[in-house]
Amino acid sequence: MNTSKSTSADKAGPSAKTVDEYLAGVPEPARTTLAKVRATIRAAAPAEATEGLSYGMPAFRYKGALVAYAAFKHHCSFFPMQASLIDAMKEELAGYLTSKGTLQFAVDKPLPAALVKKMVRARVAENERKKAL
Secondary structure, X not given: OOOOOOOHXXXXXXXXXXXXXXXXXXXXXXXXXXXXXXXXXXXHOOOOOEEEEEOOEEEEEOOOEEEEEEEOOOOEEEEOOXXXXXXXXXXXXXXXXXXXXXXXXXXXXXXXXXXXXXXHHHHHHHHHHHHHO
């Protein structure tokens, strides 16, 4: 488990008004890394999912908060918006630094597409279950 603290000041693009503005403010190689993560999320999320900023970070919504991602000074993060998903996938995430609700990865190496898709689909299913109640 990661014990380092990152602050919002470490995050790239905090004054951005759109996801594209946010990404434009992210230095390379993190910009390209996050662009790949963004494309993978889009491919796995339902067509009705929307994209925007949440707490200054790029995020997707589908029947509620779905997932978010961000660049920090020394890493990128993926936020599945459900801490229990990190715990449930502990074995698959063993090679990554995690903390409550956050999966950290290198600025120059996107998360594997299959892993991102699995997490996005799990979140879609969870949000659909919640809305069905």
